[in-house]
Amino acid sequence: MKKRGSIIIVFILLMVFVTLSCIDKKTFSSPPGYDLNSPIKYFMSDDLLEISGIAFHHGNADSIYAEQDEEGKVFYLKLGDKKPGHSKFGKANDYEDIAILNDQVILLRSDGVFFIFPFKLLRSGEIQNVQKWNNVLPAGEYEGLFADEKANQLYVLCKHCNIDNTKKTNSGYTFQVAANGSVKQTGQFSISVKDIEAKLGSKKIAFHPSAFAKNQNTGEWFVLSSVNKLLVVTDANFKVKNVYPINPAVFIQPEGIAFDNQNNLYISNEGNKTLPGTVYKFNYKK
Numbered sequence: 001m002k003k004r005g006s007i008i009i010v011f012i013l014l015m016v017f018v019t020l021s022c023i024d025k026k027t028f029s030s031p032p033g034y035d036l037n038s039p040i041k042y043f044m045s046d047d048l049l050e051i052s053g054i055a056f057h058h059g060n061a062d063s064i065y066a067e068q069d070e071e072g073k074v075f076y077l078k079l080g081d082k083k084p085g086h087s088k089f090g091k092a093n094d095y096e097d098i099a100i101l102n103d104q105v106i107l108l109r110s111d112g113v114f115f116i117f118p119f120k121l122l123r124s125g126e127i128q129n130v131q132k133w134n135n136v137l138p139a140g141e142y143e144g145l146f147a148d149e150k151a152n153q154l155y156v157l158c159k160h161c162n163i164d165n166t167k168k169t170n171s172g173y174t175f176q177v178a179a180n181g182s183v184k185q186t187g188q189f190s191i192s193v194k195d196i197e198a199k200l201g202s203k204k205i206a207f208h209p210s211a212f213a214k215n216q217n218t219g220e221w222f223v224l225s226s227v228n229k230l231l232v233v234t235d236a237n238f239k240v241k242n243v244y245p246i247n248p249a250v251f252i253q254p255e256g257i258a259f260d261n262q263n264n265l266y267i268s269n270e271g272n273k274t275l276p277g278t279v280y281k282f283n284y285k286k
Contacts, residue, residue: 028247031222031233034265036246039280042079044271047086051277052255053097053108053145053211054268057119059261064279065122066256066268067098067107074098074105074122079279089127090115097211097256101147101154101177108145108156112137116181131181137173138163143255144172144212144223152176153186157223159208168193170207172238191223195240196232207232211257215265217284224267226254250280 030036044051050068057065066075072090077083094110105122107115114133121127140161147154154175158164164171174187193207210226219236229251231244246254252275256268263284271277 044277054256061260097145099147199243
């Protein structure tokens with residue numbers, strides 16, 4: 001019986017390996033200008049095993065800025081560096097995304113709390129006088145944050161909010177961030193889950209966005225859902241245009257997305273016990 005059981009386990013593991021190998025070789029469709037099947041891969045150090053959000057300062061790709069889920073640190077590195085630099089801004093907690101607007105750095109905690117400090121302090125090692133903004137968002141779970149410098153707006157997207165029925169919509173909110181780090185809500189928006197279902201030809205999906213960013217070249221929004229393994233592309237007003245299933249063998253846990261000022265696309269992925277965290281770069285092709 002033990003031998004038979006061992007044979008069954010080996011067979012199951014073999015089938016899983018074969019399935020993942022087939023998925024890895026499958027070609028998935030991509031939005032115009034990008035090939036999601038051919039990333040340039042940058043492997044993160046252990047410090048960024050759980051890399052989450054990523055951002056650029058004025059779109060400059062010379063340095064990428066990141067945070068990870070568990071530590072109150074902001075990281076900075078040139079892609080390809082073996083070891084990132086970092087500064088501490090707060091206590092250990094569940095931080096989900098990062099944005100830079102008006103030379104202010106904004107960190108988003110999963111419960112919708114903002115942590116804000118001047119960009120000039122980012123490389124200081126120990127960041128003092130960080131502003132903490134509570135109760136600026138409705139109760140819920142948040143993972144998506146984006147700074148639109150052209151519109152001078154900060155955007156936040158619900159992953160799962162109490163006011164939403166996520167079988168129908170995902171709500172988002174816009175803010176202005178003043179030079180002194182204060183925030184003021186300026187508007188709301190939403191993404192229709194029904195429209196995503198229609199594009200997929202599926203029914204009753206629960207859409208849980210993990211990151212989003214605006215493609216300044218087209219005005220479109222690129223919205224990632226790690227749980228669903230989807231990239232949703234909307235127009236400038238968040239109306240769903242296309243939905244792209246992404247390769248689960250490549251995108252293990254996509255948690256961050258950004259564009260540089262050359263329209264290149266970047267997606268960060270959390271690692272696991274056997275794989276490091278990564279940042280994938282997708283060069284823009286006209």
